[in-house]
Amino acid sequence: MQKQSLEQSLIELIFGAASIRRWNDQINPMEFTELDKQAHKMIIAWALAKCEEDRHAGLVKWRLLIEGAMYELLQRIILTDIKPPVFHRMMAENGPQLNEWVLKELFPLTSTVKGGFTERMRRYLLDPGYARYEKRILKAAHYLATQWEFNILYKLCPFIRGIDQIKAEIEDQLEDHIDLIGVQKIALGRKTAGFIDLCGQLRFQKRWSQSPRIPATSVLGHMLMVAIMTYLALCDTDACEQRIVNGFQGALFHDLPEALTRDITSPVKNAVEGLADTIKKYENLQMEEKVQPLVPSRWYRELSYFTDNEFENRVILDGKIITGLTFEELSEKYNDDAYFPMDGEIICCADKLAAFIEAVESIRNGVTSRHLQEGMERLSREYQDKMVGPVDFGQVFAGFRKVLS
Numbered sequence: 001m002q003k004q005s006l007e008q009s010l011i012e013l014i015f016g017a018a019s020i021r022r023w024n025d026q027i028n029p030m031e032f033t034e035l036d037k038q039a040h041k042m043i044i045a046w047a048l049a050k051c052e053e054d055r056h057a058g059l060v061k062w063r064l065l066i067e068g069a070m071y072e073l074l075q076r077i078i079l080t081d082i083k084p085p086v087f088h089r090m091m092a093e094n095g096p097q098l099n100e101w102v103l104k105e106l107f108p109l110t111s112t113v114k115g116g117f118t119e120r121m122r123r124y125l126l127d128p129g130y131a132r133y134e135k136r137i138l139k140a141a142h143y144l145a146t147q148w149e150f151n152i153l154y155k156l157c158p159f160i161r162g163i164d165q166i167k168a169e170i171e172d173q174l175e176d177h178i179d180l181i182g183v184q185k186i187a188l189g190r191k192t193a194g195f196i197d198l199c200g201q202l203r204f205q206k207r208w209s210q211s212p213r214i215p216a217t218s219v220l221g222h223m224l225m226v227a228i229m230t231y232l233a234l235c236d237t238d239a240c241e242q243r244i245v246n247g248f249q250g251a252l253f254h255d256l257p258e259a260l261t262r263d264i265t266s267p268v269k270n271a272v273e274g275l276a277d278t279i280k281k282y283e284n285l286q287m288e289e290k291v292q293p294l295v296p297s298r299w300y301r302e303l304s305y306f307t308d309n310e311f312e313n314r315v316i317l318d319g320k321i322i323t324g325l326t327f328e329e330l331s332e333k334y335n336d337d338a339y340f341p342m343d344g345e346i347i348c349c350a351d352k353l354a355a356f357i358e359a360v361e362s363i364r365n366g367v368t369s370r371h372l373q374e375g376m377e378r379l380s381r382e383y384q385d386k387m388v389g390p391v392d393f394g395q396v397f398a399g400f401r402k403v404l405s
Contacts, residue, residue, distance in 0.1 A: 007232060008399045010109040014228055015357055017077050018215040023149065027157045032149050035217070036203045038073045039224035040148065042252060043199045045069060045141035047192060050299055051182035052137070062245045064124075064131040068138050070228060071121045074110075078102045085169075099125040114235045140177035143170055144186060148200055195294040202259050207355070211369040213362035219258050222354055227251035229350040233391045234343060242337035243330075246306075251347045253306040257283035260290050284308065305340075311348035315339040327389045349386060349393045352379055353400075360400050376401075 020034035049060040079087065079102065090098060103122055110118045123130045147170050154167060177183050185192040202220035207213075217225075230251040234244045261283055287307065292300045305314075305321065313325040315334045325334070327345060334341050359376040362368065380401055386393040 007112060008396060010113070010232070011229060011357070013077060013109060014073065015225060015361060017073065018217045018221055020077070020080065023153060026153055026163075027160065028153050029156055030152070030204070031216075032203075033215070033218075033221065034073075034076060035221035035224060037145055037149065038069070038076075039220045039252075040196075040200055040203070041138070041141045041145040042066075042069045042224060042227070044144050044186075044196055045138050046249065046252070047186075047196065047299075048137050048141055048180055048182035050296075051185060051192075052180065054296070054298075055181060059133070060137070061131070061134060062249075063241055065134040065137060066231065066245060066248050067117070067120060068124055068131055068134050070231070071124045072138060072142075074106055074121070075099070075102050075125065078105050096126060113232060117235065136177065137180065140174070140180050140183050143173045143177070144183070144196070146170055147174065148196065191294045195291070198259050198291065198294065199256065202255070205258060207358055208362075208371060208375070211362075211371040212367055213358065213372065214365040214367045215361070217358055219255050222358070223252055223255050225354045225357070226254065226347065226350045229353060230343070230347050233346050233350060233388070233393075236391050237389050238331065238335070239343070240335050240337055240341070243335065243341045243343060246340065246342045247346060250306040250310065250342050250344070251350060253303060254310040254347055254351065256291070256303065256307055257287055260286035305342070310344055311351070312344040313342065314344060315341045331389060343388075346388050346391065349383065349388060349391075352383060353393065353396060355379060356383075356397060357400055360404060364403055 015035075017035035017038065018033050022032040022034060022037055045065060049062070049065055052059050079098070082090070103118075103125060106121070107118065110121065124135075150166065150170060154163060157163065174183060174187070178187075182192065186196060187193075199220070202223070203218050205219040207217050207219060207222055227248045230247045231244065234247045239247070261279070287304065291303065295303065305316075308321075309323050312323045313327065313330045314321055314323045315325065315330070316322070316339060317334075323344075327343070330341055330343065356376060356379045359372045359379075362372055363376070380397060383397045384394050386397070
């Protein structure tokens with residue numbers, strides 16, 4: 001990436017959400033982080049949007065939904081850990097001025113992202129009529145993700161003064177969004193809620209389980225980091241809109257099978273010939289047994305497209321999935337929404353970059369181990385000259401490596 005240093009700063013800012021603690025004024029049994037919350041929120045938003053599209057195809061503008069989630073995450077990071085009642089009061093009384101300040105703070109980091117990202121962020125934060133429907137879905141997803149966290153806390157300490165008021169406020173907000181069919185389905189506590197719970201369990205699975213780290217990121221937060229970096233990389237290409245949407249969503253769900261199998265590291269997968277294929281077959285079997293019953297068949301087909309051969313470039317041609325394509329073939333022959341194109345190679349690079357950042361940032365924070373050092377060195381060697389089309393991943397890896405110099 002020619003503008004690597006600025007984009008590196010943006011990635012570092014977003015990764016910082018892994019260190020923003022939530023509910024830190026309450027007794028809680030685990031560390032809730034903003035990165036995990038935002039990842040869960042985006043998965044819930046996907047489910048709510050799919051429910052809406054089941055009623056009216058084409059109703060949701062998916063790129064606006066994805067970008068809206070990113071804008072709200074960036075806004076939240078800049079405004080840091082403000083208690084929700086205070087945050088909502090501030091936005092109600094001084095929203096435009098606060099958002100102008102947020103935009104000013106973010107401009108040096110976002111202005112290099114191609115495709116009008118910063119301009120749309122300004123419109124999203126300042127124009128109440130822009131992406132109105134997508135904002136409503138994201139707001140409902142926000143409160144559902146908050147309720148999911150709160151339910152864990154409430155079971156631990158229902159006696160804490162004021163906690164019933166928090167419970168009532170969350171429920172009141174969800175009632176205001178009950179016209180969304182997905183909110184109704186999740187409220188029933190049946191299949192759709194089960195899918196949301198399954199994805200939420202990825203909060204509990206920590207990355208690099210053999211090594212202490214600061215911050216100790218989860219698989220769920222990792223998935224969002226990979227999705228955002230995939231999006232940023234695709235903005236540096238001439239990818240069509242569906243390709244950008246698929247890249248983000250494919251990356252967001254690429255580790256979903258780990259909710260069923262736990263995290264199996266790359267060195268283990270590659271230790272024995274054929275082991276990776278065995279693991280993949282088991283993951284597919286588990287997806288069929290555990291995930292398929294929780295979602296409509298059309299959703300499951302899309303999830304399977306995201307998670308099968310997740311690191312291969314692919315398209316759908318005459319109803320068949322075609323894999324093994326190069327970036328050039330994808331860009332020159334299939335760069336059209338009709339082919340439902342997916343940049344698995346870029347998702348793979350973003351996945352490895354996220355792992356590299358996790359190791360580098362922990363070492364930078366003073367917590368290291370043999371596993372982190374070996375992983376960092378291996379990924380650095382493997383990706384030092386890596387380019388995918390116009391995207392120079394090698395330069396980005398080198399940039400993050402320099403922070404340890």
